[in-house]
Each structure stands twice: as C-alpha cells, then as structure tokens.
Amino acid sequence: MKFFPSPSLSAAIALALCPIAAVQAQDFRTGTVAERYTQLCANCHGANMEGGQAPSMLDDIWVYGGDDESLARSIRNGYPDKGMPVWSASLPEKEIRAMVIYIRETRAKYALSQTTFEAPAGPVTAKSKLHNFKLETWVDGVTEPWSLAFLPGNRALVTEKRGQLFLIENGRLAAKPIAGLPVVDNNGQAGLFDVVPHPDYARNGWLYLSYSDPQENDGRKVSLTRIIRGKLKDGALVEQQTIFQGPIQYYRNAGGVHFGGRIAFDRAGYLYFTIGERGDGTNAQDIARPTGKVHRLFDDGRIPDDNPFAKDPKADRTIWSYGHRNPQGLAVDPVSGQLFDAEHGPRGGDEINLVRPGRNYGWPVITYGMNYDGTAMTDITAKEGMEQPVTYYVPSIAICGINFYTGSLFPKWKNHLFAASLAAQELRRLEIKDGKLVTQEVLFKNLGRIRHVIGGPDGALYVLLPTRVARMTPAE
Ligand SMILES: [Ca+2]
Structure with a gap:
C-alpha cells in the first residue's frame, strides 16, 4: 500500500x-x-x-x-x-x-x-483485443430471459424467469408460450431456469428444464430446484419425466435466494446440474443435503455408481462436488472435457471453479467476500482440503451464465470461456489453460444485466439482456 x-x-x-x-x-x-x-x-x-x-x-x-x-x-x-x-x-x-x-x-x-459508456438504441460496434464485433438485437420482447437453447431447423427456445418457455423460429419469437409447463415458484430469485437439449436431441427429442418447484411442507410454502425432461409436440411439452427432485425436508421458503439451476452435459453424456445453498451456507458443507452442490446423473435420472458419494449411506448420492454458494454458470471445456462452474459469492468473492468429483469448494468456510451489509465474514480465503477458484471477483460482478465458444465466426476466440454478469453488466472473455486463468477481458458493459451467453450454430454469440437477446458478430 x-x-x-x-x-x-x-x-x-x-x-x-x-x-x-x-x-x-x-x-x-x-x-x-x-x-x-x-x-x-x-x-x-x-x-x-x-x-x-x-x-x-x-x-x-x-x-x-x-x-x-x-x-x-x-x-x-x-x-x-x-x-x-x-x-x-x-x-x-x-x-x-x-x-x-x-x-x-x-x-x-x-x-x-471516470469512464463513459454509450448506451445506444441501435447496434453497437466495439473493439476488443482479438476481435472487433457488432452487437445487435436478435429477439426483442422477452421478459427476464434466463436461458437459450438452439434446436435443429433454425429454431431455438428461450426461458423466462417468470415461468414461460418460448419457441423462436427463424429469429422470430412465438406469440404464445409452450403449453403444459409445470407450475413454477417465480418469487424472489426463484423461477424457470435452464433449458438444455439432450446431446442426441435430433434423435430422441429430449429437452431438460430446471425450475424452482413449489411444494407445501407443514403448511409452509417451500420450493427447491427440480430437473425434468420432456418433448415438444404441437406447441406443448409432453411426456414429462422428473429427473431430480430433492427430499421435501430440504425444500426452503418459497421465493427466497440461491437456487443455482444451471444444467450441462459432458462429452460422455452425463447430466450435471447445480443447486444453490438456499441462503444457508452450512447446507453447502453437509453432503446429506442437495443444497450448495453440483450433481451428476445419467440422462434418465439414474445415479451413476462411480459418483464420489455413491457408496456413502449418509450422503446424497447424486452429489458431484460440494461447498458451493449459488452456482448459476456451468460449462464443459470442449478441449479438456473439464467441468467449470461460476458462482455468486457474497459481497466480493464471485468465483469460477474447475469442478472435480468429491471436492469441497469451501463455502462458507473460505471466501474472498464479506457480508452484504458490509460486516466482516472471515479472513480465511484458503484452507487445506478446500479448492481454490480458478479466478474470483472482488468487488463482485454477480457472475452468472458461462459457456465455451466453439464456433468459427470468431476464430481467435475458439474454446475461450465467456461469462455473463448481472450487477456489473459485463460480458467477459477468459482464456483458461490447464485449469489456470491465462488472461481475461471485459468485451462490453452497461447494456443491462446479462444472464447468460451462448454460441449459436451460426457461430455468433448470443447474449441474454433484461428484455432481449442480442447477437454478436464480427465487425471490421
Ligand atoms: Ca469457493
């Protein structure tokens, strides 16, 4: 100093x-x-x-x-x-x-x-280290979009946090939402979260959804992240099956905070998903509970025998890793096959982690953050037996969805990680090698809270802003 x-x-x-x-x-x-x-x-x-x-x-x-x-x-x-x-x-x-x-x-x-940012109504052109790009509205008129999934035939699906799923055909948002969705708790941070097609969607038609599932327990309204799958038919989600539902005793007050809710498939076809600790850090360290965890299942919901706690009678056998706070980002590196999560920390201390089986990611024992009210939490940022993040953000940027870019429109960005942020309203590009951060940059900011970023089959990058989906393409 x-x-x-x-x-x-x-x-x-x-x-x-x-x-x-x-x-x-x-x-x-x-x-x-x-x-x-x-x-x-x-x-x-x-x-x-x-x-x-x-x-x-x-x-x-x-x-x-x-x-x-x-x-x-x-x-x-x-x-x-x-x-x-x-x-x-x-x-x-x-x-x-x-x-x-x-x-x-x-x-x-x-x-x-000390910096001024333009907030233009029309397309934005920006320079960055490796590529210049143009950002323009692709689909308008969505409300708090949470996730976007591309389907064959110029179709895509977008979830809205309030509980609706819309089809986008040839860049046009359907007038009516998909029918037959489950009832969703959409209070507080709860809502409809991710939509992800099965890796073999073209053959089997399975779509996976995560949402905050409302239930009653002892007369109290409670909810918890639930995973289902179903198929699209005549504008409705049919043949629905529950893939994961936590025990009712681990549901917490409806609305409330920290649901996680992101889904990813790895190259072998295993299904991973996240559940936040529901506002109680001690949940994250308790392997009997599904909260504060990354989970791993077969695509049909069966529990793999080689899950790290599959043989522990006291454990939730679906757990892949624990000690997470609120992971709203989950992505598989297309080169190494490694799984990464992005999680909201407390005030200061958002993290990107390389997620390995059975590992403890530390929350709330270790953190780089403090309490939201500005009181101190701990000075312990590292501890034996607990994993260090690949990188962390102080102050918090409210990191959210992450995805690796595998398209060809931006050749120098190939296999780089892109991260959305809500509070800082930033889109970040990160280069990670052997589990270590090489470099990162902010591509743009201040166009609104960014919930997610995903590459499209056309090689463009799609960014979920508060009321629209924007499309990034190369610019001179
Ligand atoms: Ca951590």
Missing part, C-alpha cells in the same frame, strides 16, 4: 493528524466496513479514499504494494514512522480482510465513474 510516499513529510506532523494512541485504545469489532473506514481511515486517506494527509487509494501508485496481501499487511502492521497506525491490535483479521474488499470496491466504483 502506498502510505506517505513523500519521505519529507515528518512523522511528527503525521502523528498529530492521525492520533495513533487514541484509536488503538478502542475496539472496532462491530459496525460496517464503511463506518469503520470513516472512523479510522477517512481522516488521512480522505472521505472517498481520494487522499489527503495520506495518499489516494484510487490511483495506481502503491509504495508498499497494491495486491490483497500487501494491502492487508499495510493495514495490519502500519508504518508508524510515517504516521500509519498499527491496526493489528484493534482490528481482527476478518475486519482487515473486509477493509481490503472495501478498498477494492471503492476503487472499482471510482474507475467506473
């Missing part, structure tokens, strides 16, 4: 401005991180981190290092000879971690305030 880069500033002056003795006598274990910043840091670093007696934390000049560990060390140990107090005695480690997250958030907000 860069405290007092000018050695000419005397310690005596700094001490007078930042009364070390007074602040260190207090205990700062309660309150939000923003309140703590105002109490302890604003006097020297400025009300908005713009600097004052101590340097700005908004620019990119760091005398003592600007990475997370350097920031934490500077807060912990201070630079008493330069007037920066030692905070280790009065701030627990988790509060120091929360302050690092808060500095990251404030820097990101400031960077955004």
Whole structure:
C-alpha cells in the first residue's frame, strides 16, 4: 500500500493528524466496513479514499504494494514512522480482510465513474483485443430471459424467469408460450431456469428444464430446484419425466435466494446440474443435503455408481462436488472435457471453479467476500482440503451464465470461456489453460444485466439482456 510516499513529510506532523494512541485504545469489532473506514481511515486517506494527509487509494501508485496481501499487511502492521497506525491490535483479521474488499470496491466504483459508456438504441460496434464485433438485437420482447437453447431447423427456445418457455423460429419469437409447463415458484430469485437439449436431441427429442418447484411442507410454502425432461409436440411439452427432485425436508421458503439451476452435459453424456445453498451456507458443507452442490446423473435420472458419494449411506448420492454458494454458470471445456462452474459469492468473492468429483469448494468456510451489509465474514480465503477458484471477483460482478465458444465466426476466440454478469453488466472473455486463468477481458458493459451467453450454430454469440437477446458478430 502506498502510505506517505513523500519521505519529507515528518512523522511528527503525521502523528498529530492521525492520533495513533487514541484509536488503538478502542475496539472496532462491530459496525460496517464503511463506518469503520470513516472512523479510522477517512481522516488521512480522505472521505472517498481520494487522499489527503495520506495518499489516494484510487490511483495506481502503491509504495508498499497494491495486491490483497500487501494491502492487508499495510493495514495490519502500519508504518508508524510515517504516521500509519498499527491496526493489528484493534482490528481482527476478518475486519482487515473486509477493509481490503472495501478498498477494492471503492476503487472499482471510482474507475467506473471516470469512464463513459454509450448506451445506444441501435447496434453497437466495439473493439476488443482479438476481435472487433457488432452487437445487435436478435429477439426483442422477452421478459427476464434466463436461458437459450438452439434446436435443429433454425429454431431455438428461450426461458423466462417468470415461468414461460418460448419457441423462436427463424429469429422470430412465438406469440404464445409452450403449453403444459409445470407450475413454477417465480418469487424472489426463484423461477424457470435452464433449458438444455439432450446431446442426441435430433434423435430422441429430449429437452431438460430446471425450475424452482413449489411444494407445501407443514403448511409452509417451500420450493427447491427440480430437473425434468420432456418433448415438444404441437406447441406443448409432453411426456414429462422428473429427473431430480430433492427430499421435501430440504425444500426452503418459497421465493427466497440461491437456487443455482444451471444444467450441462459432458462429452460422455452425463447430466450435471447445480443447486444453490438456499441462503444457508452450512447446507453447502453437509453432503446429506442437495443444497450448495453440483450433481451428476445419467440422462434418465439414474445415479451413476462411480459418483464420489455413491457408496456413502449418509450422503446424497447424486452429489458431484460440494461447498458451493449459488452456482448459476456451468460449462464443459470442449478441449479438456473439464467441468467449470461460476458462482455468486457474497459481497466480493464471485468465483469460477474447475469442478472435480468429491471436492469441497469451501463455502462458507473460505471466501474472498464479506457480508452484504458490509460486516466482516472471515479472513480465511484458503484452507487445506478446500479448492481454490480458478479466478474470483472482488468487488463482485454477480457472475452468472458461462459457456465455451466453439464456433468459427470468431476464430481467435475458439474454446475461450465467456461469462455473463448481472450487477456489473459485463460480458467477459477468459482464456483458461490447464485449469489456470491465462488472461481475461471485459468485451462490453452497461447494456443491462446479462444472464447468460451462448454460441449459436451460426457461430455468433448470443447474449441474454433484461428484455432481449442480442447477437454478436464480427465487425471490421
Ligand atoms: Ca469457493
């Protein structure tokens, strides 16, 4: 961190401005991180981190290092000879971690305030590192689209979170939704989620859907992510079968949060899907429960014998991996065959993970985030026996759908991972090699919350915005 880069500033002056003795006598274990910043840091670093007696934390000049560990060390140990107090005695480690997250958030907000983004009504043309591209509306008039699936014959299906499935034929949205869908809990974060065709759809016609299934338990309205499959016939979903339904005791309050809901098939034809921890992190660490997990089944719902907990009588045998918070992205690398998830973290700490069988992804024991209300959660970001993410986002971008690009319109993007984000309204491109992040870039942002991104059979990339599906094609 860069405290007092000018050695000419005397310690005596700094001490007078930042009364070390007074602040260190207090205990700062309660309150939000923003309140703590105002109490302890604003006097020297400025009300908005713009600097004052101590340097700005908004620019990119760091005398003592600007990475997370350097920031934490500077807060912990201070630079008493330069007037920066030692905070280790009065701030627990988790509060120091929360302050690092808060500095990251404030820097990101400031960077955004210094940038102007056009929000044009018509097509957008943009430059990026490997390809320039045009983004234009493909299908308009959808409400909170959650997923998109391409079918043979210039057809596609789009789910709306509110519980409707629409056919798109030759780029035209059908007037009426597909009939015969199950009743969906669409309150809060609940709704109709993914639609994915069977890898052999052309032969068998199976479509897989995930949704929040409403039930009653002890007179309470509850819901949980359920997986079904069915076939399209005469504008209706027929021959419906349940592929996965969790035990009623693990259903949680209807509406509510963290349903997961993404589906993916791997190259061998296994079906994977995600269920979020329903707002209770302890669920994610309990392998008896389906919540906070990635699951693996055969395409007809049978449980493979070689699932990691298939022989454990106390476990939910469908579990593939655990310790997940709210995974709304799931995709298989077309080159390595490896499975990746993207999950919403708390405030700061969204993750992309390489998902391996039986592994523990750490939530809520380890996280790079803090509580939404700005109180500290933990300083533990790594632990033996728990997996580290491929990459994480502080501040959170609210990462959502992910997909690898396998088309040919953008040859330099082939096999790269694309990630949608809701809060930051960004589309990201990531290069991942051997499970490690090589590089990533933001392709565009501020056209609205992005729920998902998927390549089409024409090689274009399709992006789900709040009321439309946009199509990305190469531009000069
Ligand atoms: Ca994790």
